[in-house]
Amino acid sequence: MTSLDDLPIRADLRGEKPYGAPQLDVPYALNTNENPYPPSERLVKALGAAVMDVAGSLNRYPDRDAVALRGDLAAFLNRESLDGAPPGAALTARQVWAANGSNEIIQQILQAFGGSGRSALGFEPSYSMHQAITRVSGTRWIDAHRAEDFGLEPERAVAAIKEHRPDVVFLTSPNNPTGTALPLEAIEAALDAAPGMVVVDEAYGEFRRAGTPSALSLLPGRPRLIVTRTMSKAFAMAGTRLGYLAADPAVLDALLLVRLPYHLSSVTQAVARTAVAFGDELLGTVGALRRERDDLVAWLRAEGLTVADSDANFVLFGTFPDRRRVWEALLERGVLIREVGPPEWLRVSVGTPDEMAAFRTALKESL
Numbered sequence: 001m002t003s004l005d006d007l008p009i010r011a012d013l014r015g016e017k018p019y020g021a022p023q024l025d026v027p028y029a030l031n032t033n034e035n036p037y038p039p040s041e042r043l044v045k046a047l048g049a050a051v052m053d054v055a056g057s058l059n060r061y062p063d064r065d066a067v068a069l070r071g072d073l074a075a076f077l078n079r080e081s082l083d084g085a086p087p088g089a090a091l092t093a094r095q096v097w098a099a100n101g102s103n104e105i106i107q108q109i110l111q112a113f114g115g116s117g118r119s120a121l122g123f124e125p126s127y128s129m130h131q132a133i134t135r136v137s138g139t140r141w142i143d144a145h146r147a148e149d150f151g152l153e154p155e156r157a158v159a160a161i162k163e164h165r166p167d168v169v170f171l172t173s174p175n176n177p178t179g180t181a182l183p184l185e186a187i188e189a190a191l192d193a194a195p196g197m198v199v200v201d202e203a204y205g206e207f208r209r210a211g212t213p214s215a216l217s218l219l220p221g222r223p224r225l226i227v228t229r230t231m232s233k234a235f236a237m238a239g240t241r242l243g244y245l246a247a248d249p250a251v252l253d254a255l256l257l258v259r260l261p262y263h264l265s266s267v268t269q270a271v272a273r274t275a276v277a278f279g280d281e282l283l284g285t286v287g288a289l290r291r292e293r294d295d296l297v298a299w300l301r302a303e304g305l306t307v308a309d310s311d312a313n314f315v316l317f318g319t320f321p322d323r324r325r326v327w328e329a330l331l332e333r334g335v336l337i338r339e340v341g342p343p344e345w346l347r348v349s350v351g352t353p354d355e356m357a358a359f360r361t362a363l364k365e366s367l
């Protein structure tokens with residue numbers, strides 16, 4: 001049988017493992033940070049109608065630039081205000097770009113601003129796909145590090161950026177897998193020090209605690225800043241595959257050079273527009289998930305565990321000399337969480353009250 005080694009694959013891909021959390025059929029899947037609440041019946045009907053609407057013209061290519069969807073997303077960002085503060089200057093479709101998940105957004109950013117002879121830097125532990133997409137795009141990856149408490153002070157960020165002078169810097173806030181949000185000062189300091197683009201990955205931005213501002217407020221006058229978002233998490237639309245970014249219009253001009261023509265299908269655009277129209281309903285679960293998260297953090301601490309502060313819809317906890325044993329014991333009880341991040345820690349996504357009760361019971365039995 002032919003194996004991968006027999007094929008003339010790129011040398012830098014030899015020995016690499018495909019990305020992927022296990023997709024197991026378990027009663028309690030708390031491993032990929034999805035929103036546990038499915039769409040309402042009303043939304044399911046609206047989504048069906050939206051797909052019906054475009055079905056009759058699927059012989060035609062979609063709007064290549066997804067202009068209507070981008071306008072909807074810009075209006076949504078302008079409305080977003082979790083703690084009373086507006087996100088910054090009003091955004092328009094010229095400053096918002098969309099793709100198949102924020103992973104594709106990140107890929108397009110690296111295709112435009114990374115590549116051969118260029119580098120991208122991230123602060124670990126963080127989202128492993130930043131590194132993986134960087135490598136696949138032919139860009140050199142540079143590992144920098146967060147502090148012991150997973151925070152990133154401005155001085156630490158600036159020192160790493162000045163030392164390596166990367167073309168792209170990734171700042172994840174709230175960070176995956178630690179849940180840590182960054183103060184705006186750290187992002188501003190990174191922008192001042194960076195010679196290239198600074199990407200603030202806010203995949204979990206909607207879950208941040210009150211008083212934690214979004215980097216969107218920094219966009220005016222900063223053309224090297226890109227803020228990425230997704231509909232996969234708070235927006236409860238992971239199956240739609242829709243990520244987006246806000247940035248200076250010149251950044252969009254750069255991305256137009258690398259994106260594949262017609263990258264967003266008519267069905268995706270129609271479904272995403274419907275979801276944005278139901279934004280208040282979809283994001284209506286965020287408050288409950290944030291409370292559930294805070295209760296979970298308090299409970300884990302009361303159980304004597306070490307827990308990272310979380311501004312996201314997951315919690316990193318530990319520390320376990322043998323985390324695999326705990327992960328397996330949970331799985332035997334039907335609870336799938338994620339073995340990710342620093343070696344002695346585990347990450348659990350925040351689910352419904354029932355899912356959290358099952359997790360608590362299973363964890364108590366597993367410790």
Ligand SMILES: Cc1ncc(COP(=O)(O)O)c(C=O)c1O
Pocket residue numbers: 032033100101102103104127172175176201203204229230231232238241242243
């Ligand atoms: C920090 C971060 N960024 C981006 C993504 C990618 O999300 P998607 O491609 O579903 O938008 C994830 C998914 O887990 C993530 O954790």
